[in-house]
Amino acid sequence: MDASQILSLADAAVRWRELTDLIEAARHDYYDRDQPRMADAEYDAYYRELQELEAAFPQLASQDSPTATVGGQASAVFTPVPHRQQMMSLDDVFSMDEVEQWYRRMHDAFPGEDLDFTAEVKVDGLAVNLTYDHGVLVQASTRGDGFVGEDVTANVLTIASIPTRLQGTGHPAVLNVRGEVFFMLSDFATVNREREDNDERPFVNPRNAAAGSLRQKDPAITASRPLSMVAHGVGYVEGEDLPQTQMGWYLALKEWGIPVSQHTILVRSFTEIADLIRKKGDERPTMDHEIDGIVLKINDLDKQRQLGATSRTPRWAVAYKYPPVEAFTRLLDIQVQVGRTGRVTPFAVFERVLVAGSHLQHATLHNAKEVRRKGVLIGDKIIVRKAGDVIPEVVGPVIEDRDGTEREFVMPELCPSCGARLRPAKEGDVDLRCPNAAHCPAQLTERIAHLGSRGALDIEGLGIEAAYALTQPEAGREDAVAALAEGHSVTLADGRTVRLDNPEEIPHGERFARAEELLDAPQTPVLNSEKDLFTLTAEDLSQVSVWRPVTRGGTHTGAWEKVRYFWSKSGRPSKTTELMLGQLDTAKTQELWRLMVALSIRHVGPTAARALAARFKSIDAIAQAPLEELTAVDGVGAVIAESIKEWFQVEWHRDIIEGWRGAGVVFQILNEDETPQTLEGMTVVVSGSMPGYDRESAKAAIIARGGKASGSVSKKTSVLVAGPGAGTKLAKAESLGVPVLTEQDFDRLLELGPAALPQS
Known part of the structure; x- marks a missing residue:
């Protein structure tokens, strides 16, 4: 049934926000932390539900919806690298019916023409972009959010299969090679055996091991791990006499020494496609690397260009994903x-x-x-x-x-x-x-972890584990008691090791009580409300301990221990704790929109928070604004406005603001006069990569200067800033007569506003 027939717009907006939060959190875990916590099948279900919801309620779709963006953000550990051409994702399909529908759409786009397709195994690894200048490898970066990645050149140079200088002749002046870094399964098994021999915890799976190995601060660690790479396409290219087909590029890359997949073939009919998908599915358990699907691409590059792309995926390619294990x-x-x-x-x-x-x-x-x-x-x-x-x-x-x-x-x-x-x-x-909500420890724990996240205050060291230590330090105590009842030992924070004598002789109903008596008294949490977060000191954290299982070689021994979380054994705050406290102090003057997100106001994410901060300039003005003024803010609307008004009516919510303010948190935009409102009244669309900006920072720069940052081109658009990868938006702007600037003119537009537009 159509979602619009069973949901009101208000309920749809609530579900849209829930799905967006789930998907963005999963993307952060998968791409940025290399520690995914949501199954691919679950992610795919949420993503499809979001697509259906936006189809039923088009007014919910926005330029920063997960359906319009690629997952991943640049880490502070590595230097950001803007891609000269966007690194896109792929549309996923899960049935042969969907594969056939895509195949028919391709033929409908070119009626009467013969089409052939490359069929490639989908390697499960970490996407990279290699830049060759006149045949020499000069830079390597991760995909990031598709527009800006991370500089991992030093690490990639240690991968033996990636040439530092191309072989042969005829190289383009500039060549971006897109590929996947991964572990061969035999190499992965060898690495894990060596780790076990050295009493190190084995890696859980090849994909995470490859991602973690490539994103090491020390290239020597990357060099010690036998990573491989396979190319699956090219990005930005400058040169003459270039291949005109996808398969032509693969043959050229192979000739120049770039690894390409031996499994890639050309197919023409749907029968050939279906046969290949079945064949590779049968071979999947015996292949030399992990795959999770088959990628199909139109072979002819001119036809690829004619079909173009959406904001995040090419229309000329699709990925069939095998059923989950x-x-x-x-x-x-x-x-x-x-x-x-x-x-x-x-x-x-x-x-x-x-x-x-x-x-x-x-x-x-x-x-x-x-x-x-x-x-x-x-x-x-x-x-x-x-x-x-x-x-x-x-x-x-x-x-x-x-x-x-x-x-x-x-x-x-x-x-x-x-x-x-x-x-x-x-x-x-x-x-x-x-x-x-005010006094539930579990909710407080999640709110503390949320405010420390990258989308809020971005506090290093203030993740879910630290949040538990601050608010629920006794989490895990029952597991330690159970371990005692089962005959295992527990080591306490003062170094004493306790064990229940002859547990098999104690009646089952008494074992837990007797085991509990052996442990020291439960701790009082350091935080009972987030209002006290900014007054924390290192001394406040000195005695905080947490319960942890004792492992050996990555295997749980059955024993438990209570260890200091924030202080090291040397009797000083750990470096992570010092970093966390330092960043909390810096966060007192964080951008207003980040403070808004950190308050956990329901439905208020980065997009709405930015718009509110730009319009009202201070938290007090937002709190006092009439409902109709809040609703009128672009990107807010009735549901979010109601949520904001309700939040500020709650006394303990107001106590948080006063507690933070008393600790020195500044709830207003600082140095407002330094940002001239050059774009006031203008609607600006940015498409493609912008030198020095990612998607979020470009949008923030527009909003800070009084402009409206839109994701689509229309007659109301004041200007399109088109960088590499602008695609269909550029064509639409030209058809509507919308002024167009290149990515090199973006800073000039921010400075001059309408005066930067081309004169007719």
């Missing part, structure tokens, strides 16, 4: 966790199982309705699956395996973190929420 395991329990907004989510706890290179033990079940829909009982043998190397989903139970001892999951009536009675946010909601 499945495994059997035992469902031990269904527990619940409380999120930043109070949403209580059930999750499955099952026996540890290895699936496609990852050891898995948990999977979200979303809500009680979903648990019932899947039909799983605690104690069931279940099927779990994943398409990548992350937390899986529960497919369902193996009913034939039941013996009658299984039991149903019952959603708790009280919050497991604070004991408040759970209830839906509004009548008819499937999700239950904890209403005790």
Whole structure:
């Protein structure tokens, strides 16, 4: 059923924001941290739901929607590198029907013409861009957000399969080679054996190991790991007599010494495509590297140019993704966790199982309705699956395996973190929420982690683990007690090791109580509200300890220990702690929009926060603005405006602002007079790469000067700034008579405004 027939615009906007937050968080984990926490299948489902929602409610789509952007951001560790031509993503399809639909669209675009396609295995690694100047490798970068990546030249130079100087002749003056850095499976196995021999924790899977190896601060570490690379295309090129087909480029790259896939072939008919997909699917377990699909591209480059691209994907290519890998395991329990907004989510706890290179033990079940829909009982043998190397989903139970001892999951009536009675946010909601937002430790933990994230205050060292240490330091205590009850040892913060004597002789009902008596008294959290965050000192953190499992060679021994989190064994704050406190101090004068995001006002993300900050200049002005003024701000609207008004009506929310203000946080735009409003009244569209800017910083520069940053060209557009990769937006601007500037003129436009436009 069409989403517009079952959802109101307000509900659709709420769901749009939820999906956007989930997808952006998953992208950050996958691309930036190399620590994905969401299964590919789950990500794909959320992404498709977002596409359907935007199709039903076009007014929700924006230029910074995940459907219009490529995941990944440049890290502070590496120098940012703007791409001269955007590094795009690919549209994914999951069935042969969808492959055939794409194939038919390609033929419909060129009726009566013979088409051939390259069919390539989709290597699961880290995307890179290699720049050759007259045949010499001068720079290498990661994909990043597609517009700006990270400079990893020193690391790439250590990869033996990547030539530093091209072979042969006829090289373009400038050549961008796009490819994937990965581990051959045999090399990955060798590296893990060596790590185990050295009592180091083995890598979980080849993709994450390759990404982590390439993004090392020390190139010597990269050099010690046998990475490989395979090219899958080219980007920006300057030269003459260049190949005119995709396969022609692959042959040229191979001749020049660039590694290309031996599995790439040309296909013409849908039957050939279907046969190849089936064949490679059968060969997948025996291939020399991991693949997760087959990529199809129109071979003729002129036809590729005619078809163009969307803001994030080429229309002339598609990626068929193989079904996720499945495994059997035992469902031990269904527990619940409380999120930043109070949403209580059930999750499955099952026996540890290895699936496609990852050891898995948990999977979200979303809500009680979903648990019932899947039909799983605690104690069931279940099927779990994943398409990548992350937390899986529960497919369902193996009913034939039941013996009658299984039991149903019952959603708790009280919050497991604070004991408040759970209830839906509004009548008819499937999700239950904890209403005790001010004092629920679980919600506070998530809010602290959120404000430290890159999209908010970007505090190094203030992630989810630090947030737990600050707000719930006793998390894990019950696991330590259980370990004692099972006969394992626990080492306390003062160095004492305790063990329950003869646990098998103690009645089961008494073991936990007897084990608990051996531990020291529970700690009082350092933070009971985020209002005190900016007054934290190193001394405040000196005694904070956390519970951790004891591992040896990457394997849990069964024992637990309590260790200082923020201070080192030498009796001083750790370097990470000093960095965190220093960045918290610097954050007191962070941009106003970042402070807005850090306050966890529901639905207020970076886009709305930037627009609000540019319009009202201070937090007080935003708090006092009438609803109609908030609603009128571009990128805000009724749902977000209502949420803002409701947030400022809550006393403890206002206490946070006053607490931060008292610690020196500045809730207003500083040095406003230094930014002239040169773009006031102008609507500016930026397309393609801009030297010195990524997508977000270009948008921020426009808004800071009073302009409106739009993602699409229309008759109302004042100017299009077109860099490499502008594509269809450039053609549309020319057809509508919209003034066009090159990427080199962007700074001049910011400085002069309308005076920078070409004179007719």
